[in-house]
Every structure is written in C-alpha cells, then in structure tokens.
Amino acid sequence: MGSELRYSFDTYPLTYALWAAVAVSWVLAIAGLVVRLARARPVARFDRLPARIAAALRDSTVQRPVWRRPLGGVMHLGIMLGALLVLMTFVITHYVTPRGSEWSRSHLPHALVDAAMLLVLIGLAVAAWRRHFRRGEGRVVPAPPARAEDVGLWALLLVGVLTALLSEALLITLALPAWRRSAFLSAPIAALLEGMSKPLRRGLYGWSWSVLHAAVLGMAFLLPWTKWRHLVLAPVALLTRKSAPLARLDAVDLDTDGPFGALRRRDLTWKESLDLAACVHCGRCSQACPAATAAAGDGGLDPRRLLETLAAADSAGPLAEACGEDAIWQCATCMACDDVCPIGISPLSLVIDLRRERVLDAARFPQPLRDLFDGLTRRGNPWGLAQAERDDWLASLNGDGLAEGAGGALPTLAPDGETDVLLWLGCMGGYDVRARNAVLALAQLLRRAGVRYAVLGADEGCCGDPARRAGNEALWVDLAEANIAAFSSRRFERIVTLCPHCANTLAHEYLTLGAPLPVVHAAAYLADLVREGRLAPVGRSAGGEATAQEHPLRVTLHDPCYLARGMGDTASARTLLAALPGVDLVELPHHGRDALCCGAGGGRMWLEEPDAPRLGEPRLAELAAAEVDLCITACPYCHTMIADGGADRVATEPAAAGDFPEVCDLVELLAQACPDPAIDHTPAPTTTARDQE
Known part of the structure; x- marks a missing residue:
C-alpha cells in the first residue's frame, strides 16, 4: 500500500496539494465551531451516557427517525449509503491498488462502485420527486421547496456519480480489466462506447477522470461549510439530544446577572449552537408545526425559518427581534417539531429561550400574558x-x-x-x-x-x-x-x-x-x-x-x-x-x-x-x-x-x-x-x- 501511495503522490502531486487544502478547510471549520460551543451557555447533556451512545449509534446507522416517512428513508439511505460506498471504493481503486494484478482482480470493489452509484442515482431521483412533484401530497403543510444550496449540492453529487460511471465505462474499453464482468452498471455503458475511436476514448477518459476528482474534492471542501456537515455533526446531535421525556424543559440559572434567555448568539446553550450547525433544513419541523400550518406562509412562526434566522444572526440586535417577536408567541409547545427531527434538534428549546429573554430581561410580551402572570x-x-x-x-x-x-x-x-x-x-x-x-x-x-x-x-x-x-x-x-x-x-x-x-x-x-x-x-x-x-x-x-x-x-x-x-x-x-x-x-x-x-x-x-x-x-x-x-x-x-x-x-x-x-x-x-x-x-x-x- 505504501508503494502505491508513493506512486500516486509522484504521479498526481496537484491532487494531494488540493487534498491538503481540503484538510485546512476542515480544520478552520471545526475550530470555529469549537470556539462557538466553548463560549455558549452550559447545559447538561451527558446523563445516562451508555444509553445515549447506544441510541445515537442505532439512529445514525439504521436511521430509524428518517424511516417514519418511507420515501424519505429510501432517499436518504440511497444517497448516504451510496456516497459512502463510492468514497470507500474510490480510495481503494485510485489510491490503494490503482494498478497491477491486484487492481485487475478487484471484482468486489468495482461491483460495489456500481452498486453505490446506482443507489445514489435512485436517492437523487427520489429527492427530486419529493421536492418538486410530491411536496403537498398527503400532508397538512407541503414540504418546503429545495434551497439553492440543496440544488447545488445535489448537482455536484450527480456530476460526480455520472462522471465516475463514465470513467469506469471508458476504462473498461481501454484496459479490458478482469473485473469488468462484475461491473454490472458500467459494463453495459462500455459496450455502447466501443464504437468510438481509441484516441477519443482516451481523451474522454482523461477529462472524465479530472472532472470526477474535481467533484470529489469540491464535495470534500464544501462538506464542513454546508448542510453536508451533518454527516459528522448528526451523530453528535443525536448523542446529546434531549432525553426522554420530550416535554421536560432545560432549567435556566436564575442566580446569574443574566441574560436569562437568548439575547445574542452567545447566550444560546452549546447544544442549541450545535443544533444550528447540524440542521439539514429538511423542513419536517415546519410541516409538523401547527403555527406554521395556521400562518400558511404569512410570516408567522416557521421552525425551519427560525433555525435559519438564528444561524445567520449577528450580534447587532436581540435574537427575538430578528426572528419576529410575534412569531415566538405563536408556538403551542406541542413538541411536534422536536419529535419529527431525525437528528435530535429541538426548535422548542430555542423558542423557550427566546421567550425567557423577552419576559425576564426585556419585559416585552403580549398583554394577555401579563394578565396570566398576574393571576398566577x-x-x-x-x-x-x-x-x-x-x-x-x-x-x-x-x-x-x-x-x-x-x-x-x-x-x-x-x-x-x-x-x-x-x-x-x-x-x-x-x-x-x-x-x-x-x-x-x-x-x-x-x-x-x-x-x-x-x-x-x-x-x-x-x-x-x-x-x-x-x-x-x-x-x-x-x-x-x-x-x-x-x-x-x-x-x-x-x-x-x-x-x-x-x-x-x-x-x-x-x-x-x-x-x-x-x-x-x-x-x-x-x-x-x-x-x-x-x-x-x-x-x-x-x-x-x-x-x-x-x-x-x-x-x-x-x-x-x-x-x-x-x-x-x-x-x-x-x-x-x-x-x-x-x-x-x-x-x-x-x-x-x-x-x-x-x-x-x-x-x-x-x-x-x-x-x-x-x-x-x-x-x-x-x-x-x-x-x-x-x-x-x-x-x-x-x-x-x-x-x-x-x-x-x-x-x-x-x-x-x-x-x-x-x-x-x-x-x-x-x-x-x-x-x-x-x-x-x-x-x-x-x-x-x-x-x-
């Protein structure tokens, strides 16, 4: 393996330089997140640690919360499992055994490559179907439209899969490897390309290989800066999610000088800050929210929009004002948003902390609540x-x-x-x-x-x-x-x-x-x-x-x-x-x-x-x-x-x-x-x- 890595390094030095840039990108993103979490308000989230670890491993691998919607489960499993298989086999076939007899006999890795690409294509097709053709079917609130970031990431993944499929098909026509019999998806495509001239196939292979690596490097570079970071943060969010019962609220320390809720980003708990970074913006919370249903897009409470607003908020003003003061009082604390989140995020905790700041610090809240507090x-x-x-x-x-x-x-x-x-x-x-x-x-x-x-x-x-x-x-x-x-x-x-x-x-x-x-x-x-x-x-x-x-x-x-x-x-x-x-x-x-x-x-x-x-x-x-x-x-x-x-x-x-x-x-x-x-x-x-x- 060492000799193969040296061969790859000597042959493709620019590739390794770009991977070094990816590593720097990851270090900067992780360092920024760690600093934000260290400055955040403390909250207890490591009780019953063995049970938490077991539940996080179960839900990260089996993805039980995602399968509450079967079509969403198919989509997520296809994309996640396919992408992981592609990454694993890509490393094996391009960096561990990129040449020689071992490469020629590597039937299983190349069969897995084709299976992985098929899974990703199925997952992307289901994602497009859900977001663009079935948004409102059978739901009280339609699924939110895909964001520009979502479309861009899906497009990048699609380019990577298609160029990988094309590269493998062209390679079969050029090298006639023994593993071509196991490549059930790329081998038929290779048969269609046999009619091209060999120089053209060589040129196309070089371009497709370059585009494939550019796509993989781009995905790796963007991962810690986009919603794809949930691949790393979702297991941590699941590990530290609110333990049962779901209705229990976290306490706030009233013996401090305040603020007693969330006035600025730094006043959020570290778990809330982690949730903002881990959120995949799937919109399940908004679809489940009765306030979002009643508002029907009229600017009322929308849990997904609340999370996005808080994630983008600076320190210029109170968070409650950035989110809309009227919106935070529309929450019925029904916990539907918390319950449906597949990675353990609690929009309700954020709403409660915003309310605490308005009541205990700013003393700005609706008049009926003044009567309520007075009666109590x-x-x-x-x-x-x-x-x-x-x-x-x-x-x-x-x-x-x-x-x-x-x-x-x-x-x-x-x-x-x-x-x-x-x-x-x-x-x-x-x-x-x-x-x-x-x-x-x-x-x-x-x-x-x-x-x-x-x-x-x-x-x-x-x-x-x-x-x-x-x-x-x-x-x-x-x-x-x-x-x-x-x-x-x-x-x-x-x-x-x-x-x-x-x-x-x-x-x-x-x-x-x-x-x-x-x-x-x-x-x-x-x-x-x-x-x-x-x-x-x-x-x-x-x-x-x-x-x-x-x-x-x-x-x-x-x-x-x-x-x-x-x-x-x-x-x-x-x-x-x-x-x-x-x-x-x-x-x-x-x-x-x-x-x-x-x-x-x-x-x-x-x-x-x-x-x-x-x-x-x-x-x-x-x-x-x-x-x-x-x-x-x-x-x-x-x-x-x-x-x-x-x-x-x-x-x-x-x-x-x-x-x-x-x-x-x-x-x-x-x-x-x-x-x-x-x-x-x-x-x-x-x-x-x-x-x-």
Whole structure:
C-alpha cells in the first residue's frame, strides 16, 4: 500500500496539494465551531451516557427517525449509503491498488462502485420527486421547496456519480480489466462506447477522470461549510439530544446577572449552537408545526425559518427581534417539531429561550400574558379567579376526611396526613366546570377500585406549566416551591392527575428543584387498575371478554401532545377504550405521536385572538370528517379547545352541525361503564373557566 501511495503522490502531486487544502478547510471549520460551543451557555447533556451512545449509534446507522416517512428513508439511505460506498471504493481503486494484478482482480470493489452509484442515482431521483412533484401530497403543510444550496449540492453529487460511471465505462474499453464482468452498471455503458475511436476514448477518459476528482474534492471542501456537515455533526446531535421525556424543559440559572434567555448568539446553550450547525433544513419541523400550518406562509412562526434566522444572526440586535417577536408567541409547545427531527434538534428549546429573554430581561410580551402572570401571582390560577370559588366547591362535596361512604366527595388531606393517591386537580380541574366533571368521574373510579384518595385543597397551587412555557421561569420556581412545601408535609404513594401538563411538570421538572415525585397520568393509573381486575366495565363476561352490542359506539381518540409526544404514552388510553364493551375506536389520520395539536399549550389558550386562525383548525377538520359519535380526550385543555372549536364551527356552519362529534373525557366514559350506585354523576352545567375569566 505504501508503494502505491508513493506512486500516486509522484504521479498526481496537484491532487494531494488540493487534498491538503481540503484538510485546512476542515480544520478552520471545526475550530470555529469549537470556539462557538466553548463560549455558549452550559447545559447538561451527558446523563445516562451508555444509553445515549447506544441510541445515537442505532439512529445514525439504521436511521430509524428518517424511516417514519418511507420515501424519505429510501432517499436518504440511497444517497448516504451510496456516497459512502463510492468514497470507500474510490480510495481503494485510485489510491490503494490503482494498478497491477491486484487492481485487475478487484471484482468486489468495482461491483460495489456500481452498486453505490446506482443507489445514489435512485436517492437523487427520489429527492427530486419529493421536492418538486410530491411536496403537498398527503400532508397538512407541503414540504418546503429545495434551497439553492440543496440544488447545488445535489448537482455536484450527480456530476460526480455520472462522471465516475463514465470513467469506469471508458476504462473498461481501454484496459479490458478482469473485473469488468462484475461491473454490472458500467459494463453495459462500455459496450455502447466501443464504437468510438481509441484516441477519443482516451481523451474522454482523461477529462472524465479530472472532472470526477474535481467533484470529489469540491464535495470534500464544501462538506464542513454546508448542510453536508451533518454527516459528522448528526451523530453528535443525536448523542446529546434531549432525553426522554420530550416535554421536560432545560432549567435556566436564575442566580446569574443574566441574560436569562437568548439575547445574542452567545447566550444560546452549546447544544442549541450545535443544533444550528447540524440542521439539514429538511423542513419536517415546519410541516409538523401547527403555527406554521395556521400562518400558511404569512410570516408567522416557521421552525425551519427560525433555525435559519438564528444561524445567520449577528450580534447587532436581540435574537427575538430578528426572528419576529410575534412569531415566538405563536408556538403551542406541542413538541411536534422536536419529535419529527431525525437528528435530535429541538426548535422548542430555542423558542423557550427566546421567550425567557423577552419576559425576564426585556419585559416585552403580549398583554394577555401579563394578565396570566398576574393571576398566577395573586390568586394561584391563570384566570385570576378567586381561590375561594374552588375551595367552596370542594367544601360543598363534604370532603375533609377519608371516611368511607363520603359519596362523590373530594376529601382534603391535611398536613401530616396519609393516603394512597393524592389527586392533583390542576387549575382546570379546580376551576373549569367541564374538567370538574372529569375529576368527579375519576374520584368515582378510584372509590370503585377501593383506592384511598384525597386532594390538597387550599394548599394546591398552579403547577407552573403556563408560566414556564410562556417564558416566566422565575414565577414557575415560586409556584413550584410552594407546591413542593405542601407535598413535603404529607405522605402518599402516588400523585394522579387528569392533566398531562401537570403530570409532566410535577414528575419531570420539579426534579430540577430537588423534588422527585411519584406522578402518573390518570389514564396510565386506571389502565393498571383495569389490568389488575380492580375495575371491570359493565358488560364484561365472567371470562373477561366484552359482550357485543348491536350498535357499537364509534369513538375517536385525540391524543394530547403532552401525553403522547411529551411523555411517550399512547397505549394507556387505548387500553381503557379496548376494555369498554360496545366501543369501536376509529383512529384519526394523525394519531399517536403524530397527533395534531389542539392549540392550547405554551400559553396559547390565553393568546388566541377571535379573528386569527385557530392553531387547532386542522385537528377540528379531521374530527368533523371522522364520522364518529364521540371524540375522547385525556386532557382538560384539549377538551376545552376542541369543544369550543367545534361549537364555533357549528355556529358558523349550521348545516355541518351533525358532522362534529360530542367531546367527552376518557375517565367520564369509563365511569359510565363502571357505575357506583352511591354517586349521582349527573353532568354539571358547561360554564367554563374561560367563560368566567
């Protein structure tokens, strides 16, 4: 091998000089990135390192996230695998064994060269088809058009592959190597070129060889400066991506002098800076984003454009202004962008840091959020409703103990008290009448299963999710510390809540404040009770099989973002629905982790404008077309947004009144199948907290 390299160096000195220039280009690019990362804000990303390494290796090689769209998987596999094979065999055939008997007998490398070129051509053809002919097919938001950089890189790769194919075909006609029988793609082309004169073929071979090397050198030179750098950075981005659960936010240090969010590029975390460099601009985040869907190109929030703007931003002004201050408040924090990114980038983290800077440093944010923060600060709920209203409701249920036979009561757990389940109401469960019905249904089910339960009563405050997602980290800490103090004075085995937002905040984000809490969403807890046989819906036979009904109830399930994507639980609700006799589940086109957002999260429930398009409109359209009797939810925010959105659709289109299904919480449907004769579970009037606000 050494002699072959010396031969190549003596024969092609200019080639090696150009490769040296490529090496210098790489060193400069890497040095610049390292400097940016070293100056960035720290963030923890190396916990559970063995598991992180295993996941990064799996997703870098198998490319599981890419295959969520099969056509995209075919494209990426063809281009990536083909390019790597071409590079490997190119080095072997041109630098390791460029002449002699070993070269003549190298059947496998040359067969791999042809296979690699075929894979790249297939991948490029699929890429062109997806970007130019199938952009909008089957998607809520069409794929973004190819950028000039994309077209240029594809063209360079295409030139390289075609000239490699031509060079190999011409070489076969000139040298008649033994490996020509293995070159299944270039040998037929060589047969077509046999009619040319030998001098012409020699001249063409020299030109094609030169163009091929120029293309390879050009690709190598451009790699660290273009989106192709993701070949190196994507595995690192996957290694350092946000670990499960997806809904958990990174903490910010409030004991510094600030800024407390992202004012300039240097204020981003090193992971965020790495993400900006690793992004391939595929646009999957924008296609999944409900805000981008609602804006429809009108200058609103677009995750891909946000990443591109931040990557190109200088230090002249605040990043939030460069990205558009209105745009950052359109995010519903649904995590769809984070979930679909094939290389672990989190546009949501960037949005949250931009919001933190606007709230904590600049004090520039929409007026409805000022009212939200004021209500949370003064009265412990986002609507600013009197806490006595919730406390009076609890008192009316005769709930100040754990005595058996308390009916549908919500007993209050006093300090130093003990219970099995601490039932966390959440702001919706405490103040919204729709959600109160679901709370009572959950209480009924717990009693039916023989579970001792209680609530915190007056000591329960907001978990802080609306404040934190809106950028007010300081207020979130205050709310969380008050709740942690209430928890610490009581003994319980589990906290159960109907709200996925509360479940995520209590279980995963209070950890950063030193409070590990045993929290579970009601759907998961009830699914366990059903599996254990402690809850058995009426109509189940002695053998446990559901009895058939002549006219089954057709229902569909709206997966809440914070339950399905945020905490990764798509099974519990379906387990409960499967246990209900006479209920047929009809899945929506977008379900599970791919579910469309209702538009309530991230403070959006308080930021909706009457004349602005609803972020949840695509979901409402799917529900209207579902032809089902009920839409089942497992989140009080989703219940409110879908019910109100459906009512508005009916009001504006009376002819479509029969198309939109009634909305029902999952626990209410389960409670109807597990009745407790001691409880009168008549639904209350439907005045909501939003109406009272």
